[in-house]
Amino acid sequence: MKSVSVYAPASMGNVSVGFDLLGAALEPLYVEQPFGDVVTVTAGQGISLECRGDYAHFLPKQGNIVERCAERFIERHAPQCQGLALTLEKNLPIGSGLGSSASSVVAALAALNRYFDDPLEPQQLLQFMGELEGEISGSVHFDNVAPSYLGGMQLMLADDAQPLPCFDNWYWLVAYPGITLSTAKMRALLPSDVPMTTTIGFGQQLATFVAACYRQDEQQALAVLNDVLAEPHRAAHIPGYQAAKLQLQQLGFEAVGISGSGPTLFAVCRDEQLAKQGADYLQTHYVTNQYGLVRVCRLARQGVQYMEHQLNAVN
Numbered sequence: 573m574k575s576v577s578v579y580a581p582a583s584m585g586n587v588s589v590g591f592d593l594l595g596a597a598l599e600p601l602y603v604e605q606p607f608g609d610v611v612t613v614t615a616g617q618g619i620s621l622e623c624r625g626d627y628a629h630f631l632p633k634q635g636n637i638v639e640r641c642a643e644r645f646i647e648r649h650a651p652q653c654q655g656l657a658l659t660l661e662k663n664l665p666i667g668s669g670l671g672s673s674a675s676s677v678v679a680a681l682a683a684l685n686r687y688f689d690d691p692l693e694p695q696q697l698l699q700f701m702g703e704l705e706g707e708i709s710g711s712v713h714f715d716n717v718a719p720s721y722l723g724g725m726q727l728m729l730a731d732d733a734q735p736l737p738c739f740d741n742w743y744w745l746v747a748y749p750g751i752t753l754s755t756a757k758m759r760a761l762l763p764s765d766v767p768m769t770t771t772i773g774f775g776q777q778l779a780t781f782v783a784a785c786y787r788q789d790e791q792q793a794l795a796v797l798n799d800v801l802a803e804p805h806r807a808a809h810i811p812g813y814q815a816a817k818l819q820l821q822q823l824g825f826e827a828v829g830i831s832g833s834g835p836t837l838f839a840v841c842r843d844e845q846l847a848k849q850g851a852d853y854l855q856t857h858y859v860t861n862q863y864g865l866v867r868v869c870r871l872a873r874q875g876v877q878y879m880e881h882q883l884n885a886v887n
C-alpha cells in the first residue's frame with residue numbers, strides 16, 4: 573500500500589515590510605523537534621483523519637483544514653478515489669503567527685498531489701494552497717504558504733512567488749507566548765483604507781528591503797525592517813509585545829517585529845551570543861505558559877520535505 577508523508581516548516585508572514593507579500597520559512601537551531609506539521613496520506617474508506625503531536629489537542633473536533641484539503645483535492649483532481657486515511661502530526665501552535673494553518677495546508681496538499689502522482693504543477697499547487705489558507709484566515713494571502721512550500725524568503729509577485737536572496741548570517745529569534753490570536757480577528761483590526769503617506773512609506777520600505785537583499789546590503793536591509801501598515805493596529809492587542817520589543821532593542825537586536833499576525837514576536841541579530849541572551853529574556857518575560865516556545869532560527873533553505881513508502885500488505 574502506498575503512503576506519502578510531507579513535512580512543511582513553520583513560517584513568518586509579513587517580515588515587517590511585506591504585509592501579505594513577504595514571508596520566510598524557519599528552521600530552529602539547537603533543537604531536534606520538528607518545527608512544522610507532518611501530513612501522511614494513505615488509502616482508506618471514506619475520508620478519515622487522525623491527529624497527534626504536541627498541539628493536536630487544540631485542534632477543532634470538526635472542520636480540520638486537512639480534511640477539507642482532501643475533499644477539495646479529490647473533487648477536483650481524483651474523482652475516482654474511494655477514500656483516504658490521513659494523519660496530521662500537529663507540531664505548531666494554533667493561532668500563533670507561525671503559519672500553523674498554512675503548514676497543515678501545505679503539508680496536506682503537497683502530500684495529496686504526490687500521492688495521486690503529481691497532477692498539479694508547482695504553481696497550480698501554490699494557488700490551491702493560497703485558496704485553502706484564505707478559507708481559514710478570512711482572505712487569500714500567500715506569505716505563509718509560499719515559504720512553507722518553497723523554503724527561504726519568498727516575495728509574492730502578481731503571478732508567482734519569487735525567492736529573495738536574504739542574509740545567511742542573520743539569526744531570527746522567534747517567541748510564541750502560549751496564547752492564541754486568530755488571524756481572521758487580527759486582520760479585522762486593520763483599516764480598510766490607508767493614508768497616502770503610509771502607502772508611500774510602505775512601498776518605499778518594501779522596495780528598499782528587496783533592493784538591499786539583492787545588493788546584499790545588510791545595514792540598509794536592517795534599517796528599513798519596520799512595519800508601518802499592520803503593527804500600529806495590532807501591537808496593543810498582543811500582551812507584553814511592546815515592552816519586549818523595547819527590551820530587545822536595548823539589548824542590541826537590529827530589528828524586532830510581529831511574526832505574521834502574532835502573538836509570536838521575531839527579532840533579528842547577527843551575533844549568536846546575543847540571540848541566546850534574547851532567547852533567555854523572552855523565555856522568562858514573554859512566554860506565559862507551558863505551551864509557549866522560544867527558538868533561535870535560521871531561514872529554512874528547504875520548504876516541504878517528502879517521505880514516500882510502499883507498504884507491503886500482510887494477509
Ligand SMILES: Nc1ncnc2c1ncn2[C@@H]1O[C@H](COP(=O)(O)OP(=O)(O)O)[C@@H](O)[C@H]1O
Pocket residue numbers: 630631632635636637638660665666667668669670671672673674676708709753754755756832
Ligand atoms: N490543521 C489545522 N491547523 C491549524 N488550525 C486549524 C487546522 N484546522 C483547522 N484549524 C482552525 O484554523 C484556525 C487557525 O488559523 P489561524 O488563525 O490562521 O492560525 P495560524 O496563525 O496559526 O495559522 C483555528 O480556528 C483552528 O481551529
Ligand SMILES: N[C@@H](CCOP(=O)(O)O)C(=O)O
Pocket residue numbers: 583585586591592593668669670671672709713715716755758759802831832833834
Ligand atoms: N499576512 C498575514 C499573515 C498571517 O500569518 P499567521 O501566521 O498569523 O496566520 C497577516 O498578517 O494577517
